[in-house]
Amino acid sequence: MFRLAQRPSAAARSLLSSAYSTASPQKIPLALVAELRKQTAVSISKAREALTHSNGSIPGALEWLQQDLVATGTAKAAKVSSRATNQGLVGVSVLSHGAGLNTVGGVRAAMIELNCETDFVGRNDLFAKLAMDVVHTAAYISEATDKGPHFASLSLEQLQEAPLLLHNDPSAAPTGTVSTAIRDTIVKVGENITLRRASAIVEDAPLAPKADSARRLGSYVHGALHGLSCGRVASLALLNICSPYLAKFLRDESARTQLGLLERSIARQIVGFDTLSIKNRAENMSEEQVLYTQPFITLAGEFNGLPVEEALKKWSVSNGLVGEGGIEVLDFLKWSVGETEQS
Template structure:
């Protein structure tokens, strides 16, 4: 929410306040230094809403200047953030947002920024007919220029740079938007481990009867399976789906060959693929598979 909207909520119906109170509220809304809050009131001749707009514009300018000044500083810390579209479509995004220090990466402001960017990315559009994969890399430059209610993704980042004085960079972003597949239904499993490791698993299934999706018992079992698959992908150093990515890789880097520890119980020692086969048979499905996955870790390729 922008400073202006917050100001309207805080101030529009409030009685007249002293200059000291106005300065305090400006600082609360914007985290601006007291000198800047006083200057904003002076420049706006005591008009609170105008002072908020002045601070917002000043922060944008100072943020851009500060971002330019510190843009070469290394950003080796950060967070992975995942968002799933709430539009009824099977669509999700995963992004990596970097900063300079572990301390900043754990702040509420940085966490909210990463979450907001991943939500915007999840709504991104791409030319489905040109895609050859369920996962589509999103060009960072394009995402930075994506419009937002208070500017662009880029201005969201520079605004936070202005407030914390640390370099922040959007390293990468990817959209999960399944390719069409006749007869198959898609589901998404997602998991974040302390914001440092994130996984998205695209699960395809083909039930004999579509009414199965109205069965509460089936849906509860399916949601548990989705979560466990994503947690498994993140928890192991998963590189391949059904075979090694390279001859040097360990067998446990292959998802289907891993013991399904994250599902637990009697399945914990069985390979993931065997458990999926059993699950498919239990519910009478024609097909059950992990079609693709993405596993990201902060600082890794």
């Protein structure tokens, strides 16, 4: 049988406490410090402190760091909360592009703007991964509306309370919320971080898909960082394909490849111009602010330079989508970091 050791005297406990509190961080092997930093990205001094408190145990240090984040994170976030956040990233997540060879359709995507204080942090890998996790979560938790497919703003409060889903490991069990992930990152980078806006589009796959009509999504991120779908400017475009030959078109691998290039070209076009609408409105916009009247400069090949609307019609015919409709742009979303939001 195991017996509890006799409780040390008050003097002994004081001596032990003093010994632990004055333990030299230099006694912690550098290999342990490096391993802990590899797993957590904390500073060298914080890694040594955690390992000192856990007697050199990596699992114990991880637990101590988590408790330390909770204890100090809220205070740190409150301390920097008044600082302006004019830098950051726009993140894009597309979970379902729409109809394809082996899918009857349905689109699901989101866009968020995550802000920080400096461009240095905005380009940091830790910040970029946070942006991608947040936008992946936004795309996953969003629901279809009864107003038809369109980009709709998300409640920031609800999004921040949602369990954070990792974009590179969606099956992993959440360990915190979007809000706590932002708080923890504030502690790590030492800057204020704010979630400025979020929008999503969701249209579930129809129970009885139409044989001659389907939705598709195109996306583009300008200056994407770290191989992730986040940068200073980004766009999402909702397209509709309408043709009696749609099924044949989607079975053709070459046609699907060309469709993917077209979708990206449209999203790039939206970013490349001061695009405010798809078709002309009564506000007397210039031709370069109206997508359909812009010269299609991002589309390679024979239709390059034509007005976008004309190019889409000729592209549809050229790729076997003859008949009424062809490819049209139904809606789009374009955000730049720090811009004044448009109504």
